[in-house]
Amino acid sequence: MNFKYLLILLISCSSFAQKAEFPTAEVDAIVNRIQxxxxxxxxxxxxxxxxxxxxxxxxxxxxxxxxxxxxxxxxxxxxxxxxxxxxxxxxxxxxxxxxxxxxxxxxxxxxxxxxxxPMVLTSWEGTMLYNYxxxxxxxxxxxxxxxxxxxxxxxxxxxxxxxKAKETEGKNRSREMNHNAVALKDRKFGEGFFLRPQMIQFFNxxxxxxxxxxxxxxxxxxxxxxxxxxxxxxxxxxxxxxxxxxxxxxxxxxxxxxxxxxxxxxxDNIAIKAGRDHEGRANSVTPSENIVIRNCNFKGLHGVVLGSEMSGGIQNVYVENCKAVGYLKRGIYIKTNADRGGFIKNIHVRNIQLDEVEDCLYITANYHGEGKGFQSDISNIHFSAITCNKATESGIVIQGFPEKKIRNVFLNNIEIKEVKNALSNENAENVIMSDVFIGKRATVPSAAK
Missing domain, CATH: 2.160.20.10 (Single-stranded right-handed beta-helix, Pectin lyase-like)
Structure with missing residues (x-):
């Protein structure tokens, strides 16, 4: 549905405040552990x-x-x-x-x-291989x-x-090798395959x-x-x-x-990943985890992204006190599809200031509508104290599957001042909102004339 001005104000049960509280002690433990x-x-x-x-x-x-x-x-x-x-x-x-x-x-x-x-052992869009x-x-x-x-x-x-215009053959070949579990020693790319190297890579x-x-x-x-x-x-x-x-x-x-x-x-400004498809799922004992993002200025395509290559799993991500200094297509973007499997869970985002975006908060298990057989598990997502001046498309999007619903999404103190489409919520359960304003805030009801 298209809602130019919509106020969503849901008062949740008393347990919500406790669930939505930002886990500062967990953040401190991660930061103190880093050497x-x-x-x-x-x-x-x-x-x-x-x-x-x-x-x-x-x-x-x-x-x-x-x-x-x-x-x-x-x-x-x-x-x-x-x-x-x-x-x-x-x-x-x-x-x-x-x-x-x-x-x-x-x-x-x-x-x-x-x-x-000569080529070195590296990775390209979630698949391990030898490349430039x-x-x-x-x-x-x-x-x-x-x-x-x-x-x-x-x-x-x-x-x-x-x-970029020449990479399709090499990209497809790498993904076929991933899906067919081709031995790593036989995954040779480099000249003729046009897979660009990363600028800086720290590996193991x-x-x-x-x-x-x-x-x-x-x-x-x-x-x-x-x-x-x-x-x-x-x-x-x-x-x-x-x-x-x-x-x-x-x-x-x-x-x-x-x-x-x-x-x-x-x-993407920050894109948290964990491998692609079959290879990623085989590495589920080493998910991307315990990641703290704070006090950053975003400008580019998307602010913080989780996925879409996340088959090994992503958990325990904490984002706080960040703002956009220019246009973003999407502010916070959680994306996966039915090729990936894996999980995204325990994500906490608070105190985010966005200016103009296409979509403000976007969670999808059906990225590009691709894949089958390996739907991802998305759960325990917490958004709080987020403001956005304008979303030219959607304010909040949540897209799960009927047989694999997104679970436990908490939205507290969200304000999107101007928006084309307010809310799209499908195949999700236990989505709890408190003090969520999309569009112009309602005041007292008008009196009968």
């Missing part, structure tokens, strides 16, 4: 290794030497001073290293795909960081951008810090937190507007703090 990386005292300035910040000279050898020296010294800090450093190839981390970009420093990666060979190396790649590392006020430029707007890593840097112009996802834990991302600034430029993608990630981040992305 920041520590580093030995060794430091190396890349200028000492022959690097030139002239935007022309290839400085990859200097960065490789710096990592090798850190490894020899059991870790340390690589200092990148002011200048523009061209890298014709990736940076591969070793443990116990802080890559520190000083103010005015920029690392500018080449956009020649051959520079990112991410531009910055850490595999099985502990105590690693990228810090400082400098910039990382992925040069993603030309050659890499052209891959622990004790990670990304702080205060600027990220721009990524080829694909910007910061991919894959099968990693004990992660802090704070004070980061984005301006990355190419195809699929998600800001942060935790995937099978555990104990994550994302705070004080300013997003400006061509795709």
């Amino acid at each position: 920041l990386p520590v580093f030995p005292s060794f430091q190396i300035n890349i200028l000492e290794l022959g690097a030139k910040g002239d935007s022309v000279t290839n400085t990859k050898l200097a960065f490789d030497k710096a990592m090798a020296l850190c490894k020899k010294n059991k870790g340390g800090t690589i200092i990148v001073p002011k200048g523009i450093y061209k890298l014709n190839g990736p940076i591969h981390f070793v443990s116990n290293v802080n890559l520190r970009l000083e103010k005015g420093a920029k690392i500018k990666f080449s956009d020649n795909p051959k520079d990112y060979l 190396s991410p531009l910055i790649y850490a595999y099985e590392c502990t105590n690693i960081a990228i810090t400082g006020e400098g910039t990382i430029d992925g040069e993603g707007g030309k050659v890499w951008k052209s891959f 890593c622990k004790n990670i810090l990304v702080e205060n840097i600027h990220i721009e112009n990524a080829p694909f996802w910007c910061l991919h937190l894959l099968k990693s834990e004990s992660i802090t991302v704070r004070g980061v600034h984005y301006k990355s507007l190419n195809y699929n430029n998600d800001g942060i993608d935790p995937e099978y990630a555990k104990d994550v703090l994302i705070e004080n981040v300013t997003f400006d992305n061509g795709d």
